[in-house]
Amino acid sequence: MAVQDSSSAEIDTTLFITVSGPPGCGATTLCERLADAIGCPYVSGGDIFRELAADRDMNLNQLTAKADESDEIDRALDERLQQIAEKWGMANKPFILESRLAGWLAGDRADLRIWLDAPEHVRLERIDDRVETEAEMRVREVSEAGRYQSYYEIDIDDQAFYDLQINTARWSKTGVFAIVKAAIEEYDPGIDEGAFTTPPMDV
Template identity: 45%
Template sequence: MLITVSGPPGSGKSTNAAGLAERLGVEHVSGGDIFREMAAERDMTPVEFNEFAEEDPRFDHKLDGRLREIAATRDELVLESRLAGWLAADHADFRFWFDAPIAVRAERIAEREAKPVDRARAETERREDSERKRYRELYDIDIDDLSIYDAAYNTARWGPERFLDVLVATVDAHDPDDDEGKTPIEGVSYDF
């Protein structure tokens, strides 16, 4: 089963995707980890690299192409990235969207990156604006359109263990036979 996890920075994508993969006994691939590695290779923060990528789309195409290839060639996987649901539209068995209020997400990022909350919030908002612009320009994707997702959750509503219970229950309740003959986003094809 291929499951995608998407959402904005600080929404709990990485933590919950890794936990879900572990509970299901499948592989986890994080687009965010790959993106941060690409930024570090250029001695940039993720925000700086986002803005740099606005000027040079090769970096988005490289990352997104790699993730799309992973989605097309691997089974038994939780693929996590902002665009994972779109990248794996043809192959995903289930697509999750996670979100939380910006105040909660900024606190999570501040704690993770050991920085003040107001700075984390400002950087997160800049990053989201940059990504929203790039996804629209590169792929004509409206990242705020959640219609492709099978389930969307506000991750601020549960603690980590309880939320993993919710995710596993959602996956367990999903019957792939109900999807037969359905194309969730007919005619959508993106050149990543």
């Protein structure tokens, strides 16, 4: 009997899913596979950030530098992501939102909130072929964490409200997808006793 490749398996769901994690955690890979398997839209905070840069006729480095100077860019990004979350939270259709703050921004509108992570040395190897350097990644992580705390009083390390946390260094890309796929397919709202409450976030 042939075994179906789980990486191409279809998923029948209407869940609104958020995926978050630090650079190199594997969020983009997972979201692309999920969106393809579910057949649903997928919005990335990185894509919105690039749109904001284009709107301002700036490159990504310029916009990142400006984001460090004031809260204008971060708040514009987060407001746009929150509007997207509000729209899809009421749609009763499958959707995937990915960003460091996706779980916070979607709040209780999200049906499944996922946090991905991996040890730093693994994440650094994964971003080795990107434009971003190791030093830049570390600076960005510290900078973002400080801004989230300053703007929203959010501790990005507080992951208590996530429904699923995965160390993506422990499984292959297909394995991580299979874990999330199983969680989605086994979800039954009839026996759901309740998600953890997402801390409020005022953008």
